[in-house]
Amino acid sequence: MGWPILSLFGLLIAVLAGLVGGFVGKAIEDNRLLGHSNGAAAGQSQEQACRTNSSSTPTSTSPTAASGTPTASTLIIPTTGCDPPTRQYSFKSFSEQLDMPYTTFCNTDWLSDDLFFAISVGSPSDCIESCAFFNSQATGRRCIGGGFIPEWANQSTAMRDMKMPFNCYMRSNDSTIGRNDRNIEVVSLCLEESCKGVIGT
Numbered sequence: 001m002g003w004p005i006l007s008l009f010g011l012l013i014a015v016l017a018g019l020v021g022g023f024v025g026k027a028i029e030d031n032r033l034l035g036h037s038n039g040a041a042a043g044q045s046q047e048q049a050c051r052t053n054s055s056s057t058p059t060s061t062s063p064t065a066a067s068g069t070p071t072a073s074t075l076i077i078p079t080t081g082c083d084p085p086t087r088q089y090s091f092k093s094f095s096e097q098l099d100m101p102y103t104t105f106c107n108t109d110w111l112s113d114d115l116f117f118a119i120s121v122g123s124p125s126d127c128i129e130s131c132a133f134f135n136s137q138a139t140g141r142r143c144i145g146g147g148f149i150p151e152w153a154n155q156s157t158a159m160r161d162m163k164m165p166f167n168c169y170m171r172s173n174d175s176t177i178g179r180n181d182r183n184i185e186v187v188s189l190c191l192e193e194s195c196k197g198v199i200g201t
Contacts, residue, residue, distance in 0.1 A: 078123045078150045082106035085185040096125040100132055102145070103195065105177065105188040110147050110169070112176035117143070118166035120155060124148045127168035128189045134170060135191075145190035146170040149182075 081091065081104060088107040095102060104124060117134060121127045131143040152158035152167035159165050161184075174195040180186040188195070 075154050078153055080104060080106065080124055080148065080150055080185065080187045082185070082187060085187075088179055093125070095129045095132075096123065098129050098132065100129065101192040102128040103190045103192070105190070105195070107180045107186070108177055108188040109180045109182065109186040110171050110176055110188060111178045111181070114171045114173055114176060115169050116141060116172055117170040118164060119168050119170075120153070120158075120166050121148075121168045122153065124150075124187065124189055127170075128191065130168060131170050131189070131191060141172045143170045143191075144172060144174060144194035145188060148187050148189055149184060150187075151184045 081093065082089075086107055088105075090103050090105045090108075092101060092103050094100065119127075119130055121130060127146050127148045131146050134143045147169040149158070149167045149169075152161070155165035158167060174190065177188055177195065
């Protein structure tokens with residue numbers, strides 16, 4: 001056998017393989033189409049069944065959580081314990097986390113620019129505990145208390161009124177504590193044994 005016969009034999013095998021592959025591919029495609037049309041018919045019958053069932057079942061018109069309707073959240077303004085907040089008096093309290101004694105001076109504010117640190121906190125207790133924490137880390141000036149403005153827990157309101165998003169203003173001396181001159185509630189908070197001689201002590 002020579003080269004020409006081997007070449008002819010190879011060509012014959014290639015043609016046969018192509019034909020067989022074509023027939024197999026066609027059979028697979030026909031089965032897919034047949035299966036798809038059966039699936040479509042099954043899908044149509046399921047769709048009809050769903051329409052039949054849904055027409056006999058009442059639908060709910062109330063909105064659900066997944067409807068995408070935004071819900072409003074409420075910002076809780078912290079309380080100071082001053083009742084009424086317009087009367088000037090003082091009372092002793094203990095902080096919530098550290099159980100640390102402090103004094104609240106109702107309707108009282110620092111009337112000078114002795115401010116050395118300001119933060120936004122959730123309660124008078126948080127404000128006075130922040131003052132104590134500052135003292136535990138400070139090497140120079142010490143915090144004796146702070147001015148707390150409950151309404152400014154809403155930082156948008158604080159920015160509008162004061163141009164700073166804070167509601168706890170820490171102070172280092174008590175020489176200028178006096179009656180609140182703002183139209184909103186302000187209290188002065190002092191660590192124990194601080195703010196001697198202030199109204200109500």
